[in-house]
Amino acid sequence: GSSASGNEGEPEYKFKMSNVSEESNVVSAGLEKFAELANSKSDGRIQIDVIHGAQLGTGVETFEAVRNGNLDFAADSFANLNSVTPAFEIFHLPFLFESKEQAWNAVLDENVMGLVNEELGEQGVRFFSVLDMGGPRQISTTDFKIEKINDLTGKSIRASRSPMEVAMHEAWGAAGQTVDWPEVPESLRLGMVDGVTVSYPYIRSASLHEGNLVKYIADVNAQWFSYVTVVNQDMWDGLPEDIQEILTEAAREAEEWHHEYVGEKVEEDIQILTEAGVEIYTLPEETYEELKEMTIDKVWDQFIGDPGISQEKLDLIQEAKGPVGDKGWGYTIPE
Amino acid sequence: MKAQTNVVEKIEEGLALAVRVLCVVMLALIVIVTAISVISRYFFFHPLNFANPLSIYLMMWISFLGSGIAIRKGEHIFVELFINKFVGRKRVRLLLLINIIVAIFLIIMIYYGFIFAFTGLQSTDAFVFGISMFIPYLSVPIGMLYMLIVVILRTIIEFKNSQNDTAIAVNKGGS
Amino acid sequence: MVLALYVVIFLILIIISVPIAFALGLSSVTVFWLSDQPLDLFAQRLWTGLDKFTLVAIPLFILTGELMSSSGILTRLLDFSRLILGRIKGSLLYINIMGSMFFGGVNGSAVADTSAIGSMLIPASKKEYKDPELVASITSISSIIGPLIPPSLPMLIYAFTASNVSVSALFLAGVIPGILLGIVLLITTYFVVRKKDYPILKTEEYTLKDVLKIIGWFLVALILPVIMVAGIAGGVMTPTEAGCVGVLYAVFIGFFITRELTFDLLYKSLYRTVVVSAIVMLMVSIGHVSVWWLSIEGYPAMIGDTLSSFTDNAYLFLLLMLLIYLFVGLFIDQTPAMIMLVPIFAPLAITYGIDPIHFGMVTVLALAVGLVTPPVGICLFVSSSIAEVPIHRVFKASTPYFIALGIVLLIITFIPDTYLWLPRLFGY
Numbered sequence: 009g010s011s012a013s014g015n016e017g018e019p020e021y022k023f024k025m026s027n028v029s030e031e032s033n034v035v036s037a038g039l040e041k042f043a044e045l046a047n048s049k050s051d052g053r054i055q056i057d058v059i060h061g062a063q064l065g066t067g068v069e070t071f072e073a074v075r076n077g078n079l080d081f082a083a084d085s086f087a088n089l090n091s092v093t094p095a096f097e098i099f100h101l102p103f104l105f106e107s108k109e110q111a112w113n114a115v116l117d118e119n120v121m122g123l124v125n126e127e128l129g130e131q132g133v134r135f136f137s138v139l140d141m142g143g144p145r146q147i148s149t150t151d152f153k154i155e156k157i158n159d160l161t162g163k164s165i166r167a168s169r170s171p172m173e174v175a176m177h178e179a180w181g182a183a184g185q186t187v188d189w190p191e192v193p194e195s196l197r198l199g200m201v202d203g204v205t206v207s208y209p210y211i212r213s214a215s216l217h218e219g220n221l222v223k224y225i226a227d228v229n230a231q232w233f234s235y236v237t238v239v240n241q242d243m244w245d246g247l248p249e250d251i252q253e254i255l256t257e258a259a260r261e262a263e264e265w266h267h268e269y270v271g272e273k274v275e276e277d278i279q280i281l282t283e284a285g286v287e288i289y290t291l292p293e294e295t296y297e298e299l300k301e302m303t304i305d306k307v308w309d310q311f312i313g314d315p316g317i318s319q320e321k322l323d324l325i326q327e328a329k330g331p332v333g334d335k336g337w338g339y340t341i342p343e
Numbered sequence: 344m345k346a347q348t349n350v351v352e353k354i355e356e357g358l359a360l361a362v363r364v365l366c367v368v369m370l371a372l373i374v375i376v377t378a379i380s381v382i383s384r385y386f387f388f389h390p391l392n393f394a395n396p397l398s399i400y401l402m403m404w405i406s407f408l409g410s411g412i413a414i415r416k417g418e419h420i421f422v423e424l425f426i427n428k429f430v431g432r433k434r435v436r437l438l439l440l441i442n443i444i445v446a447i448f449l450i451i452m453i454y455y456g457f458i459f460a461f462t463g464l465q466s467t468d469a470f471v472f473g474i475s476m477f478i479p480y481l482s483v484p485i486g487m488l489y490m491l492i493v494v495i496l497r498t499i500i501e502f503k504n505s506q507n508d509t510a511i512a513v514n515k516g517g518s
Numbered sequence: 519m520v521l522a523l524y525v526v527i528f529l530i531l532i533i534i535s536v537p538i539a540f541a542l543g544l545s546s547v548t549v550f551w552l553s554d555q556p557l558d559l560f561a562q563r564l565w566t567g568l569d570k571f572t573l574v575a576i577p578l579f580i581l582t583g584e585l586m587s588s589s590g591i592l593t594r595l596l597d598f599s600r601l602i603l604g605r606i607k608g609s610l611l612y613i614n615i616m617g618s619m620f621f622g623g624v625n626g627s628a629v630a631d632t633s634a635i636g637s638m639l640i641p642a643s644k645k646e647y648k649d650p651e652l653v654a655s656i657t658s659i660s661s662i663i664g665p666l667i668p669p670s671l672p673m674l675i676y677a678f679t680a681s682n683v684s685v686s687a688l689f690l691a692g693v694i695p696g697i698l699l700g701i702v703l704l705i706t707t708y709f710v711v712r713k714k715d716y717p718i719l720k721t722e723e724y725t726l727k728d729v730l731k732i733i734g735w736f737l738v739a740l741i742l743p744v745i746m747v748a749g750i751a752g753g754v755m756t757p758t759e760a761g762c763v764g765v766l767y768a769v770f771i772g773f774f775i776t777r778e779l780t781f782d783l784l785y786k787s788l789y790r791t792v793v794v795s796a797i798v799m800l801m802v803s804i805g806h807v808s809v810w811w812l813s814i815e816g817y818p819a820m821i822g823d824t825l826s827s828f829t830d831n832a833y834l835f836l837l838l839m840l841l842i843y844l845f846v847g848l849f850i851d852q853t854p855a856m857i858m859l860v861p862i863f864a865p866l867a868i869t870y871g872i873d874p875i876h877f878g879m880v881t882v883l884a885l886a887v888g889l890v891t892p893p894v895g896i897c898l899f900v901s902s903s904i905a906e907v908p909i910h911r912v913f914k915a916s917t918p919y920f921i922a923l924g925i926v927l928l929i930i931t932f933i934p935d936t937y938l939w940l941p942r943l944f945g946y
């Protein structure tokens with residue numbers, strides 16, 4: 009838990025935050041920003057040590073550590089947390105959000121997050137903040153382009169250990185093959201999978217654009233996923249109100265700052281990908297709509313009603329997300 | 344005295360037989376599950392996403408339980424420089440010391456291993472038939488517990504036998 | 519301070535013969551506790567240390583090796599070696615080395631090689647040549663060819679501990695060093711045997727039918743490592759799947775082709791595999807925790823800084839590594855040494871611009887040397903106990919082989935282009 013100390017100049021509140029991603033990852037800058045803001049806003053009373061690169065353990069491990077009170081904050085992608093909590097699964101419904109604005113409207117909505125916290129609360133964990141990971145999942149493929157709706161039939165696509173991602177691949181007529189992230193380049197090379205559904209920064213950071221592992225990326229914004237921070241509920245409740253306020257404020261400001269930062273980073277990544285000869289393309293409007301309908305039809309019904317994916321929660325999200333707006337995800341793809 | 348040793352020996356051997364059969368079955372299962380998943384992926388275009396994590400969980404159980412078998416066979420790798428300089432009662436005392444040291448580690452790991460395993464009660468693996476993560480996590484404390492039982496029982500048995508000759512629990516004691 | 523305590527506790531424990539895994543465990547628990555890490559995290563890390571699908575390949579590779587012997591595949595490989603080398607002076611010694619090249623191609627565990635080939639060839643060689651020291655020495659030294667020639671268990675462990683190193687690339691890289699070592703040992707044996715007055719063994723007269731039969735069997739046996747390596751390197755299978763294919767092939771051959779495998783033998787092979795893999799996995803698991811503790815405390819970076827202030831020359835670095843490996847290998851077995859050292863040294867090698875695959879070859883071979891040297895070389899122990907000769911006499915007989923081994927080790931360390939072209943040809 010946090011430790012209070014009275015020494016002059018020493019921080020009164022010291023927190024340890026585990027970050028699964030490497031320090032160079034786009035999300036890590038957002039967490040550092042949060043730590044920096046919390047420190048300056050509290051005039052040095054708060055100190056947050058962000059420990060990057062999964063040094064304190066995997067997402068599942070660190071979330072369990074927060075749950076048991078051994079760690080103050082843990083941060084990881086929604087996508088890896090399925091086995092510890094179903095609370096975030098609903099945000100993975102494919103094509104739920106069609107712009108960044110909608111996604112953020114939903115995750116910052118009090119009613120929606122109230123429900124999420126209710127579910128997390130059973131485990132003694134509290135939702136704290138969320139960061140953009142560089143947009144939704146796109147469909148990247150090795151050596152073929154998606155032109156028709158059934159072009160994915162008979163292909164095998166890599167999924168994280170998420171049943172919903174697998175279901176999405178299956179909705180496209182493909183096979184969803186779970187492969188742990190470090191093994192992805194090898195399994196593309198081995199031809200075990202013909203494609204991967206991740207966001208742009210991950211293609212780049214895993215160097216999938218090199219050695220012809222990925223040649224095409226369909227910009228379909230298929231499934232939104234994000235980076236979440238949780239905090240131990242008891243530890244949080246034990247904090248004075250002003251400290252809670254400063255932490256919350258710092259988190260919101262860091263999120264704001266991070267939006268622009270991420271946008272620029274993703275554009276850099278996209279530039280590197282296209283310079284390496286990767287073709288990023290959009291589907292014709294009709295095909296896109298058809299893909300979207302087909303996916304929603306097959307996946308949503310399969311999961312709504314499962315733990316953490318209640319109709320009530322979905323209704324709240326639909327209400328909170330608001331209009332599509334510019335359909336953008338915080339970055340532009342050069343023609 | 345003799346009869347008492349025999350009972351302990353019988354218990355120890357019975358337990359070892361059960362663990363041995365269990366581990367062999369789990370290893371065979373890994374081969375079968377992996378084979379089926381390869382066949383399914385190549386010939387039926389259907390990845391069995393439960394196969395890999397299931398094999399991992401089985402492997403973990405084999406590793407921690409099997410370590411207990413390796414203890415009773417004195418097969419864990421150790422540096423054989425020093426022990427051969429010891430003979431007779433001195434050797435028996437050194438072996439007792441080694442067993443106590445190993446037991447201390449095991450007791451610590453059993454205690455914290457159970458604490459760890461209970462954290463898995465609320466987690467599940469959606470791919471492996473939705474099992475509670477408690478089950479794979481349990482491999483750590485149960486494996487350590489079996490190792491501790493082996494260390495204790497072998498120490499008793501071999502101490503009783505040491506009147507006749509020296510035999511060893513954790514270490515075979517060089518060749 | 520804490521690091522010193524960690525090292526001291528570990529050394530005391532291994533000196534008094536506590537098994538390495540437990541010595542590492544207890545020294546790590548102590549420093550874990552002293553540095554305020556929660557101990558249930560220690561238990562959790564033991565578990566996560568094994569939560570990798572690639573690791574499932576380890577028991578499957580070991581099982582393939584076990585089944586090689588119980589399915590009678592090994593005997594066929596030796597028959598073939600006898601067919602081509604049986605008529606020359608000292609033939610059994612050459613057969614021993616060639617057998618290790620073929621058998622090592624499947625198992626890749628030097629100890630298994632020593633005991634399997636040793637128990638088949640040492641008694642006969644001893645009787646014919648009355649030179650048990652040399653026989654034991656050749657058996658033990660040639661067994662370290664196995665870890666180089668793919669598929670190889672030590673390479674798998676290296677790939678795992680170094681992380682982000684392709685198993686296929688390592689396997690491909692080991693082919694040439696393995697064959698090179700085999701040839702160098704054969705040549706050394708030629709010079710050693712020339713001076714001796716060994717009898718030329720009477721070999722049975724082979725009919726054409728016999729010859730064809732032996733070659734046929736040899737091909738059946740050779741298919742096993744070939745499908746495993748081709749499958750992995752050619753991008754068809756993961757190492758774990760290749761291990762599974764190896765097991766199934768050996769079972770099939772044993773039951774239906776050689777008909778030497780029984781359910782009883784199968785059970786024994788499975789049981790042997792359980793024990794051997796548990797020993798390896800427990801070390802992997804505990805080693806994972808201790809390396810994790812070292813890295814959160816920043817020690818690898820510290821070691822890196824110290825080294826780079828000492829030299830920024832890659833060759834000097836390699837020489838230093840070689841010396842460390844040879845020294846550590848004197849006392850600690852190859853597997854635990856790799857588990858403890860590779861996570862620290864492999865990232866360092868990269869900062870010196872050394873190809874991780876090159877570094878892998880150096881690591882595997884240099885640490886394998888310790889398997890055949892006193893005071894604790896396990897292969898040396900096994901072969902001298904089968905031959906029933908004292909270790910120091912076997913060691914003395916090994917002198918020309920150590921010179922040969924040293925030359926190969928230097929080539930592999932300092933002229934990596936001699937073998938790295940093969941993995942590069944496949945795009946690594």
Ligand code: NA
Pocket residue numbers: 621622623624625626627663664665666667668669670671
């Ligand atoms: Na090998």
Ligand code: NA
Pocket residue numbers: 614615617618635656657658660661
């Ligand atoms: Na040999």
